[in-house]
Amino acid sequence: MKILSTLLVLTVLALAFTSCKSTPTQKEASEYMDDSVITAKVKTAVLREPKLKVSEINVETHEGTVQLSGFVGNQECILLAGAVARDVEGVKLVTNSLLIK
Numbered sequence: 001m002k003i004l005s006t007l008l009v010l011t012v013l014a015l016a017f018t019s020c021k022s023t024p025t026q027k028e029a030s031e032y033m034d035d036s037v038i039t040a041k042v043k044t045a046v047l048r049e050p051k052l053k054v055s056e057i058n059v060e061t062h063e064g065t066v067q068l069s070g071f072v073g074n075q076e077c078i079l080l081a082g083a084v085a086r087d088v089e090g091v092k093l094v095t096n097s098l099l100i101k
Helices: 002-019 029-048 075-086
Strands: 057-062 065-072 093-100
Touching: 029 057, 029 065, 029 075, 065 075, 075 093
Parallel strands: 065 093
Antiparallel strands: 057 065
């Protein structure tokens, strides 16, 4: 009886620990926070660059990959926005989908 009780407790504990683990389709709260922080930092960096207009550039981040989209005035702005985003801490990759107006 004592062995059965011990087995039951161990099984419950094992299930509790394994059910808390995130699955590939779920993100942990820290992953969401990291992406939102990276997005905010990229937007701030774009805002601080006088040649760029933050209202023209959309920024989205997923698992450290930053996606830039929108319409800017020229090729120089496209390249500059990509460089600014790459310089932000935490950015793993920049996908630059900006287009010239």
